[in-house]
Amino acid sequence: MKTPFVTKSQLDEIVKTYPTPFHLYDERGIRENARRVNGAFSWNPGFREYFAVKATPNPSILKILREEGCGADCSSLTELMMARRCGFRGQEIMFSSNNTLAEEYRLADQLGAVINLDDLTHVEFLEESIGYIPETIFCRYNPGGVFTLGAGKDGVQVMDNPGDAKYGMTRPQIAEAFQRLKARGARTFGIHAFLASNTISNEYYPELAGILFRLAAELREETGCDIRYINLSGGIGVPYRPEEEPNDIALIGQGVRRKFEEILVPAGMGDVQLCSELGRFMLAPYGCLVTKVLHFKHIYKEYVGVDACAADLMRPAVYGSYHHITVAGKEEAPHDHMADVTGSLCENCDKFAVDRMLPETERGDLLVIHDTGAHGHAMGYNYNGKLRSAELLLREDGSVKLIRRAETPEDYFATVVW
Numbered sequence: 131m132k133t134p135f136v137t138k139s140q141l142d143e144i145v146k147t148y149p150t151p152f153h154l155y156d157e158r159g160i161r162e163n164a165r166r167v168n169g170a171f172s173w174n175p176g177f178r179e180y181f182a183v184k185a186t187p188n189p190s191i192l193k194i195l196r197e198e199g200c201g202a203d204c205s206s207l208t209e210l211m212m213a214r215r216c217g218f219r220g221q222e223i224m225f226s227s228n229n230t231l232a233e234e235y236r237l238a239d240q241l242g243a244v245i246n247l248d249d250l251t252h253v254e255f256l257e258e259s260i261g262y263i264p265e266t267i268f269c270r271y272n273p274g275g276v277f278t279l280g281a282g283k284d285g286v287q288v289m290d291n292p293g294d295a296k297y298g299m300t301r302p303q304i305a306e307a308f309q310r311l312k313a314r315g316a317r318t319f320g321i322h323a324f325l326a327s328n329t330i331s332n333e334y335y336p337e338l339a340g341i342l343f344r345l346a347a348e349l350r351e352e353t354g355c356d357i358r359y360i361n362l363s364g365g366i367g368v369p370y371r372p373e374e375e376p377n378d379i380a381l382i383g384q385g386v387r388r389k390f391e392e393i394l395v396p397a398g399m400g401d402v403q404l405c406s407e408l409g410r411f412m413l414a415p416y417g418c419l420v421t422k423v424l425h426f427k428h429i430y431k432e433y434v435g436v437d438a439c440a441a442d443l444m445r446p447a448v449y450g451s452y453h454h455i456t457v458a459g460k461e462e463a464p465h466d467h468m469a470d471v472t473g474s475l476c477e478n479c480d481k482f483a484v485d486r487m488l489p490e491t492e493r494g495d496l497l498v499i500h501d502t503g504a505h506g507h508a509m510g511y512n513y514n515g516k517l518r519s520a521e522l523l524l525r526e527d528g529s530v531k532l533i534r535r536a537e538t539p540e541d542y543f544a545t546v547v548w
């Protein structure tokens with residue numbers, strides 16, 4: 131069973147001030163989890179988690195993570211601007227972009243961010259854009275093919291398709307990039323790769339680490355480059371379904387440490403600093419979308435209509451993703467009513483759940499849609515003239531703070547040239 135981090139009585143209070151729908155974030159959960167992540171890698175001096183800003187680009191959230199020692203991983207101009215406005219400075223910012231604009235490289239350089247190149251051609255493009263090659267530079271690796279991990283706990287298998295992904299450099303290209311960068315003045319190097327998304331496996335990070343550690347040792351041999359950093363990127367997942375078992379970040383940290391001691395230490399590279407760019411794992415479980423039941427419809431199927439829609443949370447509509455739903459205050463009631471839970475877009479994919487067993491619901495009931503803290507509000511859009519919802523923070527002392535207001539019709543019309 132999945133239990134929301136907020137109770138029905140707390141929600142009844144919150145909706146007196148803030149109308150539904152809204153995304154609510156749990157400060158305590160965010161902080162405790164960030165501490166677990168940092169603890170899991172504390173054996174590696176210099177480890178830093180750069181939170182993937184795209185997952186939850188809200189300044190209040192970014193500042194909490196910064197207080198917990200995290201950096202910011204950006205991939206666009208406005209994400210860089212947001213990181214700057216939240217107080218991230220210099221190497222607290224990682225710039226992992228692709229298909230990059232010159233102005234993005236210029237701002238990343240002005241901020242002193244660590245730049246992570248996605249392609250071999252960007253060696254020249256970066257130099258053209260900012261006038262030189264920074265002393266410290268990262269390159270993104272793509273091994274191609276299919277990435278698989280054998281069935282782990284609960285028989286869950288991890289499979290993803292780097293060979294189909296637009297990111298990163300091939301093995302010969304990354305060696306070539308390091309050589310070109312070194313010839314143009316780079317002194318210390320980092321390697322980055324992102325091979326699988328939302329992995330529910332404690333083996334993903336250790337497996338990826340093994341690949342990158344071996345690559346680092348080889349590249350140092352081949353190119354003589356001083357490789358000091360390895361960026362394990364994102365991809366550690368969360369259990370969206372109640373029957374899935376959460377990842378154990380402490381075990382993941384130990385698994386990476388074993389690979390480090392097996393591969394890097396004997397290669398004389400025990401001074402390598404690790405970093406991560408987690409998004410989902412840092413935030414998804416610590417956010418929920420709260421929405422109110424508006425209508426019931428009985429045709430060929432049963433529908434529960436709510437006041438949120440895919441514009442507030444598009445993962446179910448575009449990926450068919452499962453998000454657990456709790457009817458606040460009815461956790462213990464028999465879940466004997468099957469329905470689709472729908473928004474109001476003129477798109478049939480606008481369903482938060484399909485054939486979901488729920489307790490008997492009434493108009494006005496509050497639904498908590500779980501695990502929307504990452505890639506939730508962030509992916510919102512304005513299709514059908516829908517306005518994006520507010521974001522609220524449940525603080526550690528139990529009070530609630532508005533951290534982004536809901537959009538208004540004025541926002542919707544603001545960009546129109548009449």
Ligand SMILES: *Cc1c(COP(=O)(O)O)cnc(C)c1O
Pocket residue numbers: 182184185203205226227324327328363364365366407408409410411504
């Ligand atoms: C999206 C992204 C991440 C975060 O991925 P999660 O699956 O949310 O952990 C990290 N790095 C880069 C470059 C990304 O594009």
